Amino acid sequence: MLTWLRSLPRDTRDTLFLLGVIAWVVLPQVPQLPWWCSALTAALLLWRGVLAVRNAPLPGTRWVLALLAATVAATFISHRTVLGRDAGVTLIVVLLALKTLELRARRDAFVVFFLGFFTMLTNFFNSQSLLTAAAMLVGLLGLLTALVNAHMPVGKPPLAYAARTAGTMALLGAPIMVVLFMLFPRLAPLWGIPSDGMTGRSGLSSTMQPGTVAQLALDDSIAMRVKFEGGVPPAAELYFRGPVLSQFDGREWRPLMQRMAAYSAALLPPTDLQPIGEPVRYTVTLEPNNRPWLLVMDAAVSPPTGPGVDAFSGGELQWISPRPVTDLLRYTVTSAVDYRAGAGGRPPPPQYRELPASYNPRTQALAAELMRSVPGGPANKPALVQAALERLRTGGYTYTLEPGVYGDHTADEFWFDRKQGFCEHIASAFAVLMRGMDIPARIVTGYQGGELNAVDGWWTLRNSDAHAWTEVWLAGRGWVRVDPTSMVAPSRTGSLQRLRPPQNAFTTALGNVSPGALAQLRQAWEAVNNRWNQWVLNYTQSKQLDLLRNLGFESPSWQDLSYVLIGIVVLVALAGAAWAQWERSRQDPWLRLLARVRHKLVDAGVQLPASAGPRQMAQAVTNRFGAEGAALADWLLRLEAQRYAPRAPVPLPSLQRELNRLSWPAFR
Template sequence: MTLRQTLASLPRDARDTLFLLFVIVWVIAPQVSNLPVWTSVLAGGLLLWRGWLAWAGRPLPGRWTVAVLLVVAVAGTLLTHRTILGRDAGVTLIVMLLALKTLELRARRDAMVVFFLGFFTMLSNFFFSQSLLTAAAMLVALLGLLMALVNAHMPVGRPPLAQAFRMAGTMALLGAPIMVALFMLFPRMAPLWGMPGENLTGRSGLSGTMRVGEMAEIALDERVAIRLRFEGAPTDVPPQSALYFRGPVMTSFDGRQWQAEPFREDSAWAARVAVPASLQVSGPAVRYEVTLEPQRQPWLMVLEATPDAPQLPNMQAYMTQDLQWMTTRPITEVLRYQAVSYPQFRHGPQQAVQQLRVYTELPTGFNPRTLALAAQMRTDPALATANAETLVNAVLQRLRTGGYSYTLDPGVYGEHTADEFWFDRKEGFCEHIASAFVVLMRALDVPTRIVTGYQGGERNPVDGYWTVRNADAHAWAEVWMEGRGWVRVDPTGAIAPNRVGAFQRLRAPQGALATAMGTLSPGMVQNLRAVWEAVNNSWNQWVLNYTQKRQLDLLKALGFESPSWQDLTTLLGTLVLAAALGGMGWSAWERSQHDPWLRLLARARQRLARAGLALPDNLPPRAMAQQVQAHFGAPAQRLSDWLLQLEQLRYAPSPATELAQLRSAFRSLPWPQP
């Protein structure tokens, strides 16, 4: 016997239960990466157990068993999250409650509770991800739950799942206009899913620290970090070599790790931040719109340099002394904003000040050979009294001609990272190169610091947006030069010019499937990815970033001069009222299409049932009259005559009465009392 035949031979309740369990697994599956391991294992075990009970026709466990499991679930939630409140703890608990409730599916009331928990669990998926894939998966889950709900309301017979699917699809289509209206017009004060995440660990490759040797791992992450849409003609877009997105600026070095300066209440920190930014921009401006993926960090990614604050919805931004734009809270949802940048700029003091000395500090006991190299360079007559620009060119020339290479896999560096790069390995990723460069420049007594961010990007030919990935994370240096201030120097470009100029960054090894597809059709994988990212970008732009401003813009397009949230509420209420009236009209029309003779006969059957005489639905009026005479006797003669007249109206060639007369007589009949 095949699996299909086996399923067809199962009792109706077993089949419906197995289908419901499959839908529940589909709802919970996207949450596995967000749930504690014990939750996924226990919930999966409970669902498998319930499926086996339905398949084998075994009785459900007793209430004490379920109660013990409930205590275990609540205790596990408390031990894991230290609370049962909040997003993570709440989702853990709701998943366990859903799995446990399937062990109590004894009546329709229990099924309704399962449906309610299933819909809530489906909604909770959006607390963690609002991607297009998640939305598509939850749309399938919605149809599955609606099918199970339809099955629960069709207890008679064995209706095929295709019938339930058609009915569920019809219900979803009928509700779609209301859903769209609520989405577009329901007043919102923040982006759609503005609930902040509890885990603020950065998703992007950037952080407030840069440990030498760890940044190469970011090249394996092909997820999108930033999308940009430039205004103006394509010729107004800066070249790829000028696309530097400024992130954290690293100033402190402990021999192994660079760190951005946190706020501290001491004189050293005060001296460092006292160096004025003194930003001066020139040349043509670049105007663009950024869609920033959630990074759970407060950093705004903008092109160097941006003098004015980006236009943010419901959030404020400020610029640090290091030209880094930041928000007042971590970015936990897709954020879209406009910015204006100037690729030609100057910043920092033009003349030497005491505060710049902190940018020449190095930890003692580290990189002795690099310090000796700096001392040796200073003995060269051409470099003994050279300025910063000359020293920078000398170090860059050493990188170009010294046999150094750019690689994703430089190996594990030891304690003296700069020494190993300059003298031993002579290969590294961008952070190895930038760190070794800055250490040598500081050893030469030149103020230097590391800047991290993103560099480059690629244009999507489908929608015209520029895409910057986590793999495009980059580290470069800034050198202070008298009369010029802080000047960007990218030492990686000296070793691998194509990384910055032609933007040929290193690629992570591809899997066997991607390699095979690329071999058969070199451009197919790239074209498919471009199409998918264009579709996903449209989802981000038109759904996740549908803010109150865009709602008000919609009202302006509809003719409102100065729209407000009150106008949104009024318009939404009007549409809901119109939909309700339309539904009432449709219901009245549908009822009018039903056979009025059958409705009158059904009313008579209902009145007799209340009087104590329950009759089958398929009994004709003449047989009903006979049952009335036999049950109630002579006092029910008028009722029997009325039933016979009702039958004559239906089947006699020329009935003596009209339906309206019988409907009027129905109200005056002496109905028996129970």
């Protein structure tokens, strides 16, 4: 294959390389692009590659215009607009592929290069992950290599040489980019990736039907990371609170307030939170989920705080952001592991006891039976709760991800027919039974447990850790967490054993060969990815100002960042000028010009000793290139005359300018 590629003409080889780089840049966009866009782009790149290999003529302008018109029409049909981010990315990808059909001159190539750079940046609209950054770094080096190659208009220079030059350019530019990244003031909304990149992504929902949390649990992606300061609470206490659902219509649980924007502590029952014992302080890095809830461990004693965090109480011990979380969000929270909530006030309003009359009649009958059989009857609420939990523990109920499709009477089916379900089936049936016994009850959804990453010390919670539990209100104790799933499957909340979806063939084989290898590899990768999230994606203006404080600024501002950045730029410029002056003073300009020519000749394959003078170089050029190198040989002789003739015929600056315009012999 390599031999075949080397045998191709220079233009064909360069075109195929550029097409391969474009395909690499576009590939990460495929999941977000309309299917026709991906198919059309692949077809256009393949078509252009075939034309290059066959040395066939490129299609005419009519073809290109027809394809362009079809692209605009298809974009409008897919996105209902040709403006905006998604439609714009679709258009730019196809335009890049279409432009390759006009790749005739160097000017066309430069247009393709810069369209490629722009397309590469659009990948970060959808993901700023470490994998995306690594893939785009490869794409950047590929585009730079093609750009360097285009500036070598003659001969057939090896791609490795162009790649080395591109890599050198990237390395030289890296310190500048690091300084700009660290010090360029981040002024919202000018700084950052458009936040609509999370469209379509979801986590916990504002409603719950039996089966919805089980679907989320099949997703093993990371939902949040937690770092505790000091001791870590017991695994059975790691409950991270999300939406609280208190209205039930027989099939679906919903929050008391239907509109998320209407959440207000003044509109919901007051929560009298009384922390017991020493609170726990921790930091949460919440992954984008397009939802407004700020997940906190029960129960946060103060609002979550952090750069860009605007939190307000949603009542029912919830904390909510005014906007959906569409970017990585980091905040610090202090929570009470042991607490009382709502114990000092009056009983909750009747909404927490309401049940639709036409649903779950057998569960209603079970509630009446328990109230008759428990000592103390309906007044002994704690005993009624324990009786329901005992029924779960001893009644042959099982915990499963695949309980089948439930009908209209979900609680009845769970208690009497199926006797199996995931956490939301169990929590919903338990809450219905509690309300049937006139005990205020509500559903809480969130995450429970997690996994400690031994590499970096962060706890990782995945969507597979999604959980639903209940809270009941008892006189004198307030709202009490009751997790009925722990009665059916104690390992779910105790030793944190999860029901996992089937693994693919690779992970299964790796796990069979080395049971711990897969977990160690994943922990190592997630630790690296977490570092990327903390130090790159979450590098906010507050961290910039902290950097200035470490440098001695007492009350730094974004203006100070600008002054420091300008100062560094000026110092680097002065250092560069001083180095250039020093370099000029220590080396003769004539020798430097001769060394430049020798270096290019050696790269062209001309064997020259280090002591070769202009006349010896001219002879070597004539022997190697013949008439094709006559102009260069003549220039070398005139360079010799400039130094050694009694009167220099041509000034050295003129020879320098002439060398820049000189057409070099072909590399071969």
